[in-house]
Structures are given as structure tokens and as C-alpha cells.
Amino acid sequence: MLQSLSIERTKTKKRQPAADQLGFGNYYTDHMFIMDYEAGRGWHSPRIIPYQPIVLDPAAKVFHYGQTIFEGLKAYKTEDGRVLLFRPRKNFERMNRSNERLSVPEVPVDDCIEAMKQLIAVDRDWIPTAPSTSLYVRPFIIATQPQLGVAPSTHYQFIVIMSPVGAYYSEGVNPVKIFVESEYVRSVKGGVGEAKTAGNYAAGLKAQELAKDKGYSQVLWLDGVHRKYIEEVGSMNVFFKINGTVHTPALNGSILDGVTRRSIIELLGHWNVPVVERPISIEELYEASRKGELEEAFGTGTAAVISPVGELNWQDDVLVINGGQTGELSKKLYDTLTGIQMGKLADPYDWMVEAVSAPVKA
Amino acid sequence: MLQSLSIERTKTKKRQPAADQLGFGNYYTDHMFIMDYEAGRGWHSPRIIPYQPIVLDPAAKVFHYGQTIFEGLKAYKTEDGRVLLFRPRKNFERMNRSNERLSVPEVPVDDCIEAMKQLIAVDRDWIPTAPSTSLYVRPFIIATQPQLGVAPSTHYQFIVIMSPVGAYYSEGVNPVKIFVESEYVRSVKGGVGEAKTAGNYAAGLKAQELAKDKGYSQVLWLDGVHRKYIEEVGSMNVFFKINGTVHTPALNGSILDGVTRRSIIELLGHWNVPVVERPISIEELYEASRKGELEEAFGTGTAAVISPVGELNWQDDVLVINGGQTGELSKKLYDTLTGIQMGKLADPYDWMVEAVSAPVKA
Numbered sequence: 001m002l003q004s005l006s007i008e009r010t011k012t013k014k015r016q017p018a019a020d021q022l023g024f025g026n027y028y029t030d031h032m033f034i035m036d037y038e039a040g041r042g043w044h045s046p047r048i049i050p051y052q053p054i055v056l057d058p059a060a061k062v063f064h065y066g067q068t069i070f071e072g073l074k075a076y077k078t079e080d081g082r083v084l085l086f087r088p089r090k091n092f093e094r095m096n097r098s099n100e101r102l103s104v105p106e107v108p109v110d111d112c113i114e115a116m117k118q119l120i121a122v123d124r125d126w127i128p129t130a131p132s133t134s135l136y137v138r139p140f141i142i143a144t145q146p147q148l149g150v151a152p153s154t155h156y157q158f159i160v161i162m163s164p165v166g167a168y169y170s171e172g173v174n175p176v177k178i179f180v181e182s183e184y185v186r187s188v189k190g191g192v193g194e195a196k197t198a199g200n201y202a203a204g205l206k207a208q209e210l211a212k213d214k215g216y217s218q219v220l221w222l223d224g225v226h227r228k229y230i231e232e233v234g235s236m237n238v239f240f241k242i243n244g245t246v247h248t249p250a251l252n253g254s255i256l257d258g259v260t261r262r263s264i265i266e267l268l269g270h271w272n273v274p275v276v277e278r279p280i281s282i283e284e285l286y287e288a289s290r291k292g293e294l295e296e297a298f299g300t301g302t303a304a305v306i307s308p309v310g311e312l313n314w315q316d317d318v319l320v321i322n323g324g325q326t327g328e329l330s331k332k333l334y335d336t337l338t339g340i341q342m343g344k345l346a347d348p349y350d351w352m353v354e355a356v357s358a359p360v361k362a
Numbered sequence: 363m364l365q366s367l368s369i370e371r372t373k374t375k376k377r378q379p380a381a382d383q384l385g386f387g388n389y390y391t392d393h394m395f396i397m398d399y400e401a402g403r404g405w406h407s408p409r410i411i412p413y414q415p416i417v418l419d420p421a422a423k424v425f426h427y428g429q430t431i432f433e434g435l436k437a438y439k440t441e442d443g444r445v446l447l448f449r450p451r452k453n454f455e456r457m458n459r460s461n462e463r464l465s466v467p468e469v470p471v472d473d474c475i476e477a478m479k480q481l482i483a484v485d486r487d488w489i490p491t492a493p494s495t496s497l498y499v500r501p502f503i504i505a506t507q508p509q510l511g512v513a514p515s516t517h518y519q520f521i522v523i524m525s526p527v528g529a530y531y532s533e534g535v536n537p538v539k540i541f542v543e544s545e546y547v548r549s550v551k552g553g554v555g556e557a558k559t560a561g562n563y564a565a566g567l568k569a570q571e572l573a574k575d576k577g578y579s580q581v582l583w584l585d586g587v588h589r590k591y592i593e594e595v596g597s598m599n600v601f602f603k604i605n606g607t608v609h610t611p612a613l614n615g616s617i618l619d620g621v622t623r624r625s626i627i628e629l630l631g632h633w634n635v636p637v638v639e640r641p642i643s644i645e646e647l648y649e650a651s652r653k654g655e656l657e658e659a660f661g662t663g664t665a666a667v668i669s670p671v672g673e674l675n676w677q678d679d680v681l682v683i684n685g686g687q688t689g690e691l692s693k694k695l696y697d698t699l700t701g702i703q704m705g706k707l708a709d710p711y712d713w714m715v716e717a718v719s720a721p722v723k724a
Binding site: 023025055140150159197204 | 385386387388390394413414415416417418419420421422424425426427428429430432463464465498500502504508509510511512513514521523525530545546547548549550551552553554559560561562563564565566567568570571586587589596597
């Protein structure tokens with residue numbers, strides 16, 4: 001399919017923002033990738049074009065019934081000029097699991113990775129190199145059929161846009177304060193919580209706003225059935241180091257199967273740090289803290305990589321973790337993972353994929 | 363705000379479809395209404411323009427985080443040439459409840475109704491008059507800020523499009539067969555099930571497809587916590603007549619507060635038919651059927667109005683209701699409600715609002 005990839009380069013390059021002005025998701029590169037899907041024809045017309053608006057019929061299903069999937073991954077420029085991607089296959093494999101759940105057609109994984117590499121190559125000058133910066137890559141699919149019956153769309157667009165980004169949280173790698181949500185629920189078993197689809201994020205906005213008003217960066221979601229088991233933090237999976245063992249909620253259908261989550265579990269395994277995936281109740285966590293056994297907590301995600309959690313608030317019961325400081329293990333995981341991602345450390349697990357090879361020395 | 367409403371009429375009118383070709387949501391009228399929102403400025407620039415594509419940055423939040431709300435209501439043309447709307451205030455009041463849940467700014471209810479009336483007046487020739495046809499009006503709001511952080515948008519568009527429609531189900535007012543869903547869940551208390559937002563519909567597509575494959579028109583959703591209490595049917599609320607009393611699931615935060623649902627409850631009250639809003643378990647329903655007490659079942663919604671349910675399938679246990687025929691009460695409710703809506707029956711409850719008054723006789 002990708003043999004027919006066409007590339008149209010922009011005639012008016014945008015001015016690039018300064019590294020300290022980036023923030024997260026505010027600026028977009030000069031180009032985007034797009035391909036179309038039509039029932040009976042499949043994915044077709046792959047093209048790299050100048051970054052430009054999407055033009056859709058107002059009846060397009062994405063506006064009404066939310067049939068949309070996205071992914072997020074980062075590209076890093078190494079000191080020797082190569083561009084590395086972190087486990088991109090995992091993202092497109094997950095996209096296909098999300099697609100399956102939302103009745104969106106499967107995407108060709110190899111073609112998606114290749115298209116993304118070519119797009120990155122075209123906009124390679126956009127990849128920032130300052131500490132904690134990277135090029136955030138956002139592939140997404142939208143349902144475009146202009147039809148108001150509630151049924152899967154016959155037409156879709158797969159699009160990749162890219163944004164040079166700084167740290168996701170203004171705290172950077174400093175610990176964040178998290179509010180444990182008791183009223184609102186993000187997802188429930190049997191729902192779409194495991195899928196990376198727009199509705200999950202819309203459902204979380206209200207609780208997040210209320211938490212922000214109280215001075216917390218994110219919410220920690222509890223399960224929708226018992227309202228006691230820990231699910232995930234805002235846009236991150238979450239880990240707790242209790243008495244030397246690392247615990248993280250087991251995947252249960254309503255928790256996102258994070259690529260960073262998986263990688264952390266694998267990394268801890270390689271280091272012989274015991275790690276357990278299981279249901280974790282919020283009471284248990286508070287109990288462990290009272291016994292002095294809750295040593296560290298951190299969130300994991302593509303946007304934030306590792307984000308230490310310094311404080312939880314559950315029904316006004318404030319729990320300070322590790323004196324509100326970044327824990328030793330959190331720091332080591334952050335340093336190792338970002339080191340591998342930036343190409344500064346060896347990559348013994350073959351996680352990194354070269355999107356652009358090193359330029360030939362002049 | 364609406365003092366500044368501008369109207370730009372199309373120069374190329376579309377050809378209108380024949381009444382028997384309509385289906386649901388396939389054709390759109392010549393014009394649309396649109397207004398913009400900007401944080402700090404509020405809703406502004408209301409305008410009626412030729413029906414045309416929406417142009418959005420690919421990073422617009424609606425594509426990624428699903429911050430979008432919609433409503434649906436119908437306009438009917440009476441025999442004397444007036445155009446009637448069914449309880450439009452209820453729709454925009456509900457839109458504001460949905461907005462609140464999804465962190466979308468409130469809309470001005472009176473202005474929305476007035477804008478919709480003016481749009482209907484412009485496209486009044488599009489309102490079909492054949493039996494079971496009407497003009498379906500779809501107001502919706504989309505988040506347009508091009509920003510990838512997970513946070514409420516600073517910019518929105520409120521849009522109204524209109525579609526001449528026939529019956530929602532190919533069965534028309536004949537009974538539909540419904541599959542009781544045991545694996546997938548639509549929503550849960552604490553979630554967004556009560557809001558008319560895109561993600562709820564995306565979450566239901568998979569189960570609906572599987573049910574269709576088995577020969578069922580829709581799914582009946584059970585609650586996400588106990589997996590036993592009846593919530594709603596696909597895009598309808600649901601009622602059961604058991605032993606002379608009408609029962610419908612109580613609003614619990616995960617069920618849509620349907621305008622037709624409310625109207626049916628009121629109508630039954632006026633008729634002195636006992637009606638109870640309460641949790642109803644699926645076991646109880648099957649038990650009532652075994653005892654010969656389940657007399658009728660029907661769904662209610664704007665699109666389908668009243669849709670009799672002739673058969674349920676719960677874990678391969680098939681329950682035929684009223685011999686698979688439309689029940690007497692269902693028929694009476696349908697005739698009364700559509701009679702009032704079409705202006706053929708008196709409107710003792712002041713439900714109908716005139717969008718366009720009768721043309722002056724020549």
C-alpha cells in the first residue's frame with residue numbers, strides 16, 4: 001500500500017518555537033501524514049502533505065458518535081544525529097486492539113511505522129534536543145462518513161501529526177500531587193477503558209478540573225464497580241513500591257495497557273526487582289503507608305515518561321509519599337528509560353527503532 | 363447575542379430526495395446554523411450559512427479527547443402548513459446538563475431555540491410530510507482548540523444541521539427484536555452515561571454489531587456494577603407493562619434522561635395508568651414473563667418515538683412479548699404522541715412549539 005506514498009513539501013515553512021517555549025502539544029511541524037479508508041476498498045491514498053486543516057462534512061460520525069482512536073509516541077534526536085522511536089510497533093498493535101473494540105478497521109502496522117518514519121524524516125529539523133524535550137507523534141483515526149444513524153462508519157481517515165514538546169507536567173520530573181477520585185468514574189469492565197479512544201478522555205475532564213481547583217495535578221481513578229481498586233492516574237499507569245516490591249494494577253479491561261507500563265515491568269524484571277500485577281485497593285495503600293511500608297509511587301506514560309507521586313488525597317486524608325520527594329527507584333527508572341530513549345545509554349532490550357539514520361559526515 | 367444573527371442563503375439549492383428514499387440521517391438541508399465560543403468572550407458570531415464542510419485544525423480537541431455534545435429533536439409540518447417542534451426547551455436544557463458534565467460551556471437556551479426556528483424557516487421546504495417522516499434537527503457542539511494536553515478546550519463551535527428522515531428502524535412501528543448484552547457495558551454510575559456525548563455511542567457500537575449479526579436490531583444494556591439491572595435499549599429508553607402497571611428504569615446517572623421518556627411518563631399519568639420508575643432486574647422481567655404478567659415492552663426516543671419490543675434474548679433464553687405483536691398501550695402511546703407531534707391531535711400539555719406559523723392564505 002505504501003508503495004504509492006506521495007510527498008508534497010510545504011512552500012512556506014513555519015517558524016519553530018524556542019525550546020523553553022514548547023509546553024505540550026502547542027506547536028505542530030510543517031507536514032502531516034494522511035491516508036483514507038473506504039469500506040470495500042481498504043486503506044488507500046497514503047500521502048505526506050503540508051500541515052493543514054481537516055475538511056469534514058458536519059454530519060461526519062466522529063463529531064456525533066465519537067468513533068475515533070489515537071496513539072502517542074515520541075521521537076528523540078541522538079547526539080550523533082540519528083532519530084529514535086521507542087517501541088513504535090507496540091503503539092500500532094495497541095491501536096489495532098482499540099480499533100477492534102470501537103469497530104474501526106484494522107491498520108497495516110508495518111505501513112504505519114514506515115509512513116511515520118518518512119514523515120519524521122521530512123520534518124527532522126523540528127525535533128528538539130534540549131533536555132526533557134522530544135518530538136511527540138500523534139497518529140489518530142477519525143470516522144468521516146456523513147451519516148447520523150448510530151452504526152460504524154464506512155469511511156475513515158488515518159492521520160499523523162507531530163508536535164515538538166517539553167515536559168508534560170509543569171513539575172517536570174518533580175513529584176506531582178494526585179487527588180483520589182471518589183465520585184466520578186473513568187471506565188468499567190465491559191466498557192472501552194482499555195482502548196485509546198476519545199470518549200475516555202472526555203469522561204475524565206470534569207474530575208480533573210475539580211482536582212486542579214483543589215491544587216492537584218491529576219486524579220487517581222478507582223474502579224467503577226467496587227469503587228476501591230486503583231485503576232490509573234489521569235493519563236498514566238501507576239506503580240507503588242511497597243516493602244521492596246513494586247505493585248501495579250493488573251490489566252482488567254478498564255485500564256490502559258501502557259507501553260511505558262510494560263517497559264517498566266520488563267526493566268524491573270531485568271533488574272531482579274520483584275514486581276507484581278494485581279488488584280490494589282486504596283485502603284491497602286493507606287494501610288501500607290501507616291505501617292511505613294509505602295516507599296515510592298510513580299505514574300508512567302508516553303507523555304510524562306515517569307512522574308513521581310509525592311502526595312495522595314483520598315477523601316481529605318492526605319498521604320505524603322517518601323517525604324514528597326522523588327524516590328530512588330523512580331529516579332533510576334526515569335534516568336534509565338530516558339537514557340535509552342535519547343540514545344545515551346545502551347539499549348539491551350532492542351526497544352529503540354531508528355526512524356532516521358545518522359547523517360553522513362561532510 | 364442573536365440580534366447579530368446573519369443569514370447567507372445558498373445560491374445552489376440541492377435536489378431533495380423522494381419521501382420513500384429518506385431513511386435516517388442520509389440527506390441534509392441547504393443551510394446550517396453555526397456560532398463560535400472563545401473563553402473570555404463567550405458565544406459569538408451566530409450565522410445561518412449554506413450547508414458546508416467544517417474546517418478544523420487536525421489537533422482540534424474533538425478529534426482526540428471527544429469533548430462533544432449533541433441533541434436530537436424533530437420538526438413536523440402540519441396539514442395547515444405550520445411547523446411544530448416537540449418540547450425543544452427540554453433538549454437545550456439537557457444539552458446544558460451534558461455540557462456541565464463534559465466541561466463544555468453552557469449555551470443560551472432561548473437563543474438556541476430561536477436560532478433553530480430561524481434555520482427551520484429558511485429550510486422549511488425540506489420538511490417531509492409523508493407518514494412517519496419529519497425533519498430531524500441535530501444541534502451539536504465540538505471542541506475546536508488545537509491543543510493536545512488533556513484539558514477542556516478554550517474554543518468551541520455550536521452547529522445545527524437538519525435532515526429529512528423516515529422511520530429510524532426498518533421495522534417502522536413494528537416490534538423490534540432486542541439482544542440483552544451480558545459482556546459489554548455502555549456506562550456506569552459516576553461516568554457520562556447521562557450525558558448526550560459521542561463517547562457513549564462509540565462505546566456501544568461493538569455490542570450493537572454483534573447483536574445485528576445474530577439478527578437483533580439493538581442491544582438492551584444492563585448496569586455496569588451488578589450486570590443485572592436494565593438501563594436502556596441502544597438509543598432508546600425502555601418501558602415494560604407488567605400486570606397493568608408500566609415500569610421503567612429510574613434515572614440513576616448512567617441512563618439518558620429522554621424527552622420522549624418523560625413525555626410518556628406524563629402521558630400515562632394523565633391517563634391514570636400506573637407508572638413506576640425504579641431499578642428493574644432482567645431476572646425479574648423473565649420471571650414476570652413466565653408468570654404471564656409481562657404484557658408489553660417498548661422503547662422510546664426522539665428518532666424512533668415509540669418502538670415496540672417483540673422479543674428479548676438474554677443468554678440464549680428467548681422471551682417473546684405479547685406474541686411478538688405491538689401491544690395495545692404501545693399503539694395508543696404511539697398514535698397519541700405522533701398525533702400531537704404532527705398537529706393532528708389536540709395538545710393539552712402545551713408540548714408543541716411553533717417554529718414557523720401558518721402561511722397567509724393567498
